[in-house]
């Protein structure tokens with residue numbers, strides 16, 4: 297099978313989707329490749345992944361896989377994390393242009409300068425950072441384990457980067473420590489307003505509200521539950537309410553419906569574009585791109601050995617502490 301330019305650009309028919317999916321699975325088997333996909337990926341990509349998960353779950357899979365090739369359907373920093381944890385493996389990224397805007401909001405040089413200002417602090421990086429930045433910090437965290445890990449650190453002062461919303465949410469849960477928080481943010485989550493949430497609450501007064509900690513603090517304040525993607529899945533599929541308003545990336549709706557179809561999950565997706573939590577870069581991974589990547593073994597993720605060496609320490613420390 298060969299994929300034309302035309303199929304790369306237009307919406308696929310159900311038959312084309314099925315054919316591409318079959319081919320991708322066949323190639324994955326033939327090449328001993330494992331396909332990892334984040335929950336924010338398109339449904340047709342999630343459906344053929346060996347594992348679908350959040351950053352922490354996928355990091356663990358990348359660290360422990362026996363496969364020769366890891367095809368990572370997510371954004372660039374996730375592929376870099378997989379390469380750092382499995383440097384001997386070939387890691388392929390189906391769309392090298394899919395980066396995370398938040399991860400690009402802080403550089404290694406800025407972290408080094410901050411170190412000079414706060415020499416006694418422990419530097420904590422959200423997993424959503426570049427490999428260069430990870431190489432400069434003491435420990436990484438995800439939204440699932442950040443408060444637990446930071447509580448265990450010896451330092452009284454924490455420099456947290458790059459997400460200000462997550463940083464503020466964690467700081468509230470660890471009041472015994474002093475926080476210096478970088479001003480980065482996730483555009484799709486942070487720009488969703490509390491006003492929009494209130495409108496949804498008025499429309500669905502019986503619904504519970506679950507939000508991701510990358511959301512704006514004012515949105516977090518009015519939520520019934522705040523947690524990482526995997527924690528939202530557990531809450532939304534088991535809470536005693538028929539409806540749950542979920543303020544995170546719309547891709548998660550597919551997983552929730554599969555896990556518990558008896559509940560109604562309300563995502564702010566039917567409103568205008570600005571009222572939707574939609575990550576364009578995550579959706580930059582398409583089935584034709586995935587197919588081309590695995591078939592031709594292109595888009596390999598490469599990092600300097602020295603960065604792999606230094607960036608591995610904070611990630612492994614996270615995996616140990618969590």
Ligand code: SF4
Pocket residue numbers: 371395396397398399424482483484485545575576577578
């Ligand atoms: S949802 Fe936000 S944090 Fe996640 S990849 Fe997209 S921009 Fe980055």
